[in-house]
Amino acid sequence: MVRTPRSTLPSDPRFWRSPLRGPWFTSVLGLVLLAGITLVFATGLLSYAAYNPDLSPVNDKTPDKGLLGFYLFDWPTDPHWLYRLTQGLHVTVGITLIPVLLAKLWSVVPKLFALPPVRSAAHALERVSVLLLVGGALFEVATGVLNVQLEYLFPGSFYRLHFYGAWVFIGAFAVHVALRLPQAVRVVRERGLRDPAADPAAPPAPRPAYDAGARRPGPYGGADLVSPDPAEPTLSRRGALGVVGAGSLLLFATTAGQSFDGPLRRTALLAPHGGAEPGPGDFQINKTAAAVRIRRSDTGPGWRLRVTGPRGEVRLSRDALLELDLHEAALPIACVEGWSTSDQRWRGVRLRDLAALAGYADDPPDVLVESLQRRGSFRRAALRDNQVRDPRSLLALQVNGADLTPDHGYPARIIVPAAPGVLNTKWVSALTFGSLR
Ligand SMILES: Nc1nc2c(c(=O)[nH]1)N[C@H]1C(S)=C(S)[C@@H](COP(=O)(O)O)O[C@H]1N2
Numbered sequence: 032m033v034r035t036p037r038s039t040l041p042s043d044p045r046f047w048r049s050p051l052r053g054p055w056f057t058s059v060l061g062l063v064l065l066a067g068i069t070l071v072f073a074t075g076l077l078s079y080a081a082y083n084p085d086l087s088p089v090n091d092k093t094p095d096k097g098l099l100g101f102y103l104f105d106w107p108t109d110p111h112w113l114y115r116l117t118q119g120l121h122v123t124v125g126i127t128l129i130p131v132l133l134a135k136l137w138s139v140v141p142k143l144f145a146l147p148p149v150r151s152a153a154h155a156l157e158r159v160s161v162l163l164l165v166g167g168a169l170f171e172v173a174t175g176v177l178n179v180q181l182e183y184l185f186p187g188s189f190y191r192l193h194f195y196g197a198w199v200f201i202g203a204f205a206v207h208v209a210l211r212l213p214q215a216v217r218v219v220r221e222r223g224l225r226d227p228a229a230d231p232a233a234p235p236a237p238r239p240a241y242d243a244g245a246r247r248p249g250p251y252g253g254a255d256l257v258s259p260d261p262a263e264p265t266l267s268r269r270g271a272l273g274v275v276g277a278g279s280l281l282l283f284a285t286t287a288g289q290s291f292d293g294p295l296r297r298t299a300l301l302a303p304h305g306g307a308e309p310g311p312g313d314f315q316i317n318k319t320a321a322a323v324r325i326r327r328s329d330t331g332p333g334w335r336l337r338v339t340g341p342r343g344e345v346r347l348s349r350d351a352l353l354e355l356d357l358h359e360a361a362l363p364i365a366c367v368e369g370w371s372t373s374d375q376r377w378r379g380v381r382l383r384d385l386a387a388l389a390g391y392a393d394d395p396p397d398v399l400v401e402s403l404q405r406r407g408s409f410r411r412a413a414l415r416d417n418q419v420r421d422p423r424s425l426l427a428l429q430v431n432g433a434d435l436t437p438d439h440g441y442p443a444r445i446i447v448p449a450a451p452g453v454l455n456t457k458w459v460s461a462l463t464f465g466s467l468r
């Protein structure tokens with residue numbers, strides 16, 4: 032056999048010599064991504080709905096979303112661990128998919144350089160959609176990971192970037208799936224999860240001829256990714272999938288612990304948030320009182336809770352609140368960043384009892400919650416009537432048998448079943464019932 036001289040131009044298919052590339056490898060990775068990305072997108076949409084963005088501008092980070100809010104619904108309060116599950120999946124599965132995404136991109140990278148760059152109008156459209164697909168995927172991973180790791184990197188703008196980026200990405204993803212799914216399913220159906228190249232009894236796969244005339248464009252104009260001049264394999268395709276899987280497993284194992292307490296949490300090396308404090312408040316802290324400049328004088332004996340409704344305003348000291356009917360609820364904190372706690376034993380005044388104080392005896396309405404925190408995001412949040420009505424929704428004064436610690440929101444904080452941590456306002460100073468109707 033006459034060896035052609037090695038090519039140095041990436042536009043030449045012979046430049047790409049890895050024997051791993053081929054439709055089987057790309058199809059298996061593609062099918063894994065199809066399942067995983069669908070889950071990550073769906074849980075991402077749920078996360079947005081869980082913020083109650085349609086209830087009040089204080090909750091909505093993307094007020095210009097227009098039709099993209101078509102699916103919003105009233106986020107339920109049952110099961111009480113709902114957001115813990117959906118957001119834990121969103122972040123953990125998203126991170127676990129990173130090696131699969133990178134391997135998939137690597138497997139198709141020769142197409143990026145294929146010549147001619149545009150063969151037809153349809154091909155041009157397809158290339159634009161692939162640009163949005165790849166760019167969108169990398170953008171969503173980057174903004175998501177950076178938000179978890181360095182939450183101050185995009186003050187306020189993370190939600191906009193990640194939300195609109197997700198819609199651009201998913202549009203391109205839908206087009207891509209429609210074009211490629213039949214082929215991927217066929218390849219994996221025909222060959223199963225066993226790479227035929229690894230099976231000595233299998234007939235040799237047909238080698239595409241790469242002289243320009245004989246090069247048949249595939250159904251979408253691309254060559255079939257198999258190197259015409261492969262290097263000696265050092266790893267089988269299944270072995271390569273194993274390496275990708277091991278990478279994913281490593282990320283999973285160093286992320287998933289953030290959804291659990293105890294020793295498991297210490298395995299969450301990639302989830303840097305929330306130092307716990309010793310004692311009854313021994314669970315994650317998102318932002319400390321010092322970090323958001325809560326002053327001791329703000330939370331001392333002079334603190335009053337303002338409860339407002341049609342009857343006007345009531346002011347209550349902490350002692351006065353402790354005189355009211357106190358109730359317990361076992362509820363977790365579940366943050367948008369993916370970490371969560373197990374159920375903690377909260378004790379405090381029911382929101383619906385406070386609504387009654389404000390003049391809504393039978394039919395508690397929405398409420399605007401304000402913190403005494405002066406700067407920064409999440410110092411105000413709106414809760415929907417179904418959340419106010421739930422008997423487990425509390426203005427908590429104590430947790431796990433002791434007063435709240437300053438970092439967990441002393442003198443009083445909100446805790447609502449199934450809601451994202453963002454709605455569990457700490458250092459509460461005012462509740463305004465019915466203002467959002
Ligand atoms: N006032 C105020 N309340 C707040 C926040 C905040 O920044 N300011 N952060 C929220 C977020 S994002 C989360 S996840 C929870 C975390 O509660 P924890 O620190 O007690 O675990 O508090 C919520 N309450």
Ligand SMILES: [Mo]
Nearest residue numbers: 366367452453
């Ligand atoms: Mo959070």
